[in-house]
Amino acid sequence: GQCVTHCPTGALRERDDTERVFEALADPDVVTIVQIAPSVRTAWGDQFGIEPDGDALGKLVSALRPMGFDYIVNTDFSADLTIMEEGTELLGHMEEESKKDAAARLPMFTSCCPGWVRFVKAHFPQLVDHVSTSKSPQQMFGALVKSYYAQMLGVDPHKVFSVSIMPCIAKKSEAALDSMRDACGDPDVDAVLTVREVTRMVREEHVNVQRLEPSDFDEPLGEGTGAGIIFGATGGVMEAALRTAHYLVSGSAPAGDAFSGVRGLAGRKEATFDLNGTPVRVAVVSGLANARQLCEDVLAGRATFDFVEVMACPGGCVGGGGQPIREGRESAGEKGGVLYRLDGAAKLRNSYENPSIVRCYEEFLGSPLSPLSERLLHTDHHAWSMPGEKDPCLV
Numbered sequence: 001g002q003c004v005t006h007c008p009t010g011a012l013r014e015r016d017d018t019e020r021v022f023e024a025l026a027d028p029d030v031v032t033i034v035q036i037a038p039s040v041r042t043a044w045g046d047q048f049g050i051e052p053d054g055d056a057l058g059k060l061v062s063a064l065r066p067m068g069f070d071y072i073v074n075t076d077f078s079a080d081l082t083i084m085e086e087g088t089e090l091l092g093h094m095e096e097e098s099k100k101d102a103a104a105r106l107p108m109f110t111s112c113c114p115g116w117v118r119f120v121k122a123h124f125p126q127l128v129d130h131v132s133t134s135k136s137p138q139q140m141f142g143a144l145v146k147s148y149y150a151q152m153l154g155v156d157p158h159k160v161f162s163v164s165i166m167p168c169i170a171k172k173s174e175a176a177l178d179s180m181r182d183a184c185g186d187p188d189v190d191a192v193l194t195v196r197e198v199t200r201m202v203r204e205e206h207v208n209v210q211r212l213e214p215s216d217f218d219e220p221l222g223e224g225t226g227a228g229i230i231f232g233a234t235g236g237v238m239e240a241a242l243r244t245a246h247y248l249v250s251g252s253a254p255a256g257d258a259f260s261g262v263r264g265l266a267g268r269k270e271a272t273f274d275l276n277g278t279p280v281r282v283a284v285v286s287g288l289a290n291a292r293q294l295c296e297d298v299l300a301g302r303a304t305f306d307f308v309e310v311m312a313c314p315g316g317c318v319g320g321g322g323q324p325i326r327e328g329r330e331s332a333g334e335k336g337g338v339l340y341r342l343d344g345a346a347k348l349r350n351s352y353e354n355p356s357i358v359r360c361y362e363e364f365l366g367s368p369l370s371p372l373s374e375r376l377l378h379t380d381h382h383a384w385s386m387p388g389e390k391d392p393c394l395v
């Protein structure tokens, strides 16, 4: 299939989940809640001539409403939540590592890309304990939809069908992991739709896309900051995490673009930033060949970092395997640029400033890494094993 060349993650064939979603939409007893990932805004309208600007996401919300989704929420919110958890985890990790001999120190790796998590488990199992335990924004949202949000809406979590719209094929296998379920065994996310699938659904439903006016997400889980938006581009998770880590250690907001040194399309970027007097050495890689090289360098002691962001797709999720394919055009740079422009223009640019995040911790979770946060928002990467199939990342 088409995705073989575009998807470096091991999901050879795209499983079609549109029928399952149509069934849930048609069932009056089911409450459908759909989340939309940050990079979707840059691509979903490609085939309809919709510009990937500030209105693109609002127009998708308007396209989905008449299709029968009961609640439409924004993965930017849970990207901010991921940053709260992962930024806090990073500070703890750095403290632990600082107690070791310099030569024995290892970085913390990001965990939001399932293509990468799968890769590290297969090829560098000795590094798995250094991968952040924070679930990806997709999975964190799913876990909250069936707990906090269901409570807020007064609906039975068992009646909730949780859907996500993603740039990514690997997100389907992430959602299907046994370790991504609640105490009753219900999956955090019931169905993952790629951008290609959602585009097909919009067509099948004969939504008049040209006439769409942007509309708002359902609040309070419709709100994200600039930091959440840039999750879709290589370097974005790193920059977002450093902004919040800066606040957590210093109590003050970082300067606007203090951590912009990790932007850009290079497959491997390295930088050292000052975090309240402590130097933080970071690396950002995208593409699994670059990830492999970096892991080898780290293990051989040729490179030392505190925090490493890895995305399997070159350029990050904007170039993901579930995005529409534009023949002969590599558009990850262009699409990443859209996200950075939206971040630059956002009223709130730091995850800890998101009022819905503040409220969620106050009303429900307590604090980052609280027992409830650990139970719902973190995972054990050892809790599942690799399926026996041959991994195309190996060839």
Ligand code: SF4
Binding pocket: 009, 112, 113, 114, 115, 116, 167, 168, 169, 170, 171, 311, 312, 313, 316, 317, 318, 319, 320, 321, 322
């Ligand atoms: Fe999926 Fe993004 Fe990872 Fe690509 S980089 S595999 S789109 S999560």
